[in-house]
Amino acid sequence: MINGFTAYRRQWFVGARTARTDILAGIVVALALIPEAIGFSVIAGVDPRVGLYASIAIAIVISFTGGRPGMISAATAAVAVLVSPLVRDHGVEYLFAATILMGLIQIVAGLLRLDLVMQFVSRSVITGFVNALAILIFMAQWPQLIDVSWQTYAMVAGGLAIIYLLPRVTKAVPSPLVAILILSVISIWYGLPVNTVGDMGKLPEGLPSIVLPNVPLTMETLRIILPYSLTMAAVGLLESLLTAQIVDDMTHSDSDKRQECAGQGSANIAAAFVGGMGGCAMIGQSVINVTSGGRTRLSTFTAGATLLILLAGLGPYVGRMPMPALVAVMIMVSIGTFSWNSIANLRRHPPTSSIVMLTTVVVVVATHDLSLGVLAGVLLSGIFFAGKVQRMFAVRRDVSSDGTRATYFVTGQIFFASVDRFTRSFPNDDPARDILIDVSAAHFWDISGVGALDKIVARLRRDGRSVAIVGYNRASADIVDRFALHDKTGVELGTVPL
Structure with missing residues (x-):
């Protein structure tokens, strides 16, 4: 005091x-x-x-x-x-x-x-x-x-x-x-x-x-x-x-x-x-x-x-x-x-930072409304940020010597802005019968990411393939166990799978 x-x-x-x-x-x-x-x-x-x-x-x-x-x-x-x-x-x-x-x-x-x-x-x-x-x-x-x-x-x-x-x-x-x-x-x-x-x-x-x-x-x-x-x-x-x-x-x-x-x-x-x-x-x-x-x-x-x-x-x-x-x-x-x-x-x-700054200036000067300019700048910053994080994402496919098993290594952030690319990274015509998805280097942020994972698993299993997912981090395991429909982490909520 x-x-x-x-x-x-x-x-x-x-x-x-x-x-x-x-x-x-x-x-x-x-x-x-x-x-x-x-x-x-x-x-x-x-x-x-x-x-x-x-x-x-x-x-x-x-x-x-x-x-x-x-x-x-x-x-x-x-x-x-x-x-x-x-x-x-x-x-x-x-x-x-x-x-x-x-x-x-x-x-x-x-x-x-x-x-x-x-x-x-x-x-x-x-x-x-x-x-x-x-x-x-x-x-x-x-x-x-x-x-x-x-x-x-x-x-x-x-x-x-x-x-x-x-x-x-x-x-x-x-x-x-x-x-x-x-x-x-x-x-x-x-x-x-x-x-x-x-x-x-x-x-x-x-x-x-x-x-x-x-x-x-x-x-x-x-x-x-x-x-x-x-x-x-x-x-x-x-x-x-x-x-x-x-x-x-x-x-x-x-x-x-x-x-x-x-x-x-x-x-x-x-x-x-x-x-x-x-x-x-x-x-x-x-x-x-x-x-x-x-x-x-x-x-x-x-x-x-x-x-x-x-x-x-x-x-x-x-x-x-x-x-x-x-x-x-x-x-x-x-x-x-x-x-x-x-x-x-x-x-x-x-360039994105300069565009945000110039957009804020133009909107404020044109409208004489400071709040509109700031709102435009914040929205544009959010769009650019989402686009940047979306590109911080990759999927690499490795296949076994006999071609029956394919492993997909997912790296980066899976959220609403990246789910489309995430889904398209798993082709419908994969010749392997056993699919392993390794997400140890990935993070699922929201229900959009979980929904995309659900969609992939359901599609692959519908085509007769076996699918397993490994490597969830603690936060991803929590959100998947809460919201996934077709696949769970297989462990208690909040723990990391072995």
């Missing part, structure tokens, strides 16, 4: 220097969150305060309950796209109710260890996910770069120069924060004709308050919100767990994925109770946090707390912040997120 508390405390505070870096990183994240939260509110068809209040609540709560220190969670486009039909057809109150149910589902998912599903996501899919998200982040900046004044381009270029050149002089303060502050002062002082945060939507005034969804507690309400809640919970967990893995790789540390699932659920419930929409981990903001030096829970908490302070007390000033400054930061995030070595690896890696 004491060791657990000590470990949790170190996830908040390592030292004064680290705390200072985490706080500054959190401030940078908070400033970059504002226009994104407003934009996501527009996508969902709700007031800007719904996305902003959600970002505050999710960031603060997940800093306590999450399993990945230093990762940023808030309102996201992935969830906003899903709920827009619900808001359009039934109103924002049903959105709050659906968000509460979403959180409960995610907590149950954590208890059921559904985070283990991430074991089936290959490295190629993760790389494709990262590259696609980097492209989407860059594409999202285009509206701020089309039909704008030359001052906008000058400020974006100046912001990028500060971001990349300042670290060569000093790393005492995150360069994205310096870029935002300098460009904001220049824009306000000279009144430059550039877009501002306030142009994205009206910022809320005052603190959020606790509210309960004003919906009837009936089965009809559950019927309406359940499909949305299930989808939001699945997409939110998928994006959060993928982002956690990416932050793990960036920081060379591990995280508690099970706790992250439950933490996301509690954060979304809190968001709904303050009039916010659902959300999940944000890879772009998490990259900003990590590259700015944020490593602990303090950076995540600071992001939420700073956003609350900015909206409650400095709303008019925040509204005058120039969008080119934030565009420069997001372009930096896009460049830093993209896995540039994956381009060179297209020639070095196996």
Whole structure:
């Protein structure tokens, strides 16, 4: 118990220097969150305060309950796209109710260890996910770069120069924060004709308050919100767990994925109770946090707390912040997120891995749906894996000197993808009358493999041949004794035949 508390405390505070870096990183994240939260509110068809209040609540709560220190969670486009039909057809109150149910589902998912599903996501899919998200982040900046004044381009270029050149002089303060502050002062002082945060939507005034969804507690309400809640919970967990893995790789540390699932659920419930929409981990903001030096829970908490302070007390000033400054930061995030070595690896890696990565990128960019891209990548990885294992299989035939006895040596994996080749390896016109099948170098994985063996034995015996099978390993003997119809191992269940 004491060791657990000590470990949790170190996830908040390592030292004064680290705390200072985490706080500054959190401030940078908070400033970059504002226009994104407003934009996501527009996508969902709700007031800007719904996305902003959600970002505050999710960031603060997940800093306590999450399993990945230093990762940023808030309102996201992935969830906003899903709920827009619900808001359009039934109103924002049903959105709050659906968000509460979403959180409960995610907590149950954590208890059921559904985070283990991430074991089936290959490295190629993760790389494709990262590259696609980097492209989407860059594409999202285009509206701020089309039909704008030359001052906008000058400020974006100046912001990028500060971001990349300042670290060569000093790393005492995150360069994205310096870029935002300098460009904001220049824009306000000279009144430059550039877009501002306030142009994205009206910022809320005052603190959020606790509210309960004003919906009837009936089965009809559950019927309406359940499909949305299930989808939001699945997409939110998928994006959060993928982002956690990416932050793990960036920081060379591990995280508690099970706790992250439950933490996301509690954060979304809190968001709904303050009039916010659902959300999940944000890879772009998490990259900003990590590259700015944020490593602990303090950076995540600071992001939420700073956003609350900015909206409650400095709303008019925040509204005058120039969008080119934030565009420069997001372009930096896009460049830093993209896995540039994956381009060179297209020639070095196996073709199947490259195809999986490119498919994930294309589907995500084409649909703007991260979950569809990951699903396509995982399915393709499974198909390629099954094909690869299928080829790890061979049958060799030896015949006695008098030609009356044939021995088939089976090597490899017998399962649903290899049963067709396995069956065709035993011809109908074998002239030998005694058939011995040696499976000591083979493994039967499923009932499809057992069924194929049944089919072979039945066919050979029907043609008047005697058939014997030897060499089952323990696991194969178990599944054959349980499911075979025409042949058993001839021993007690779970033992290896002599």
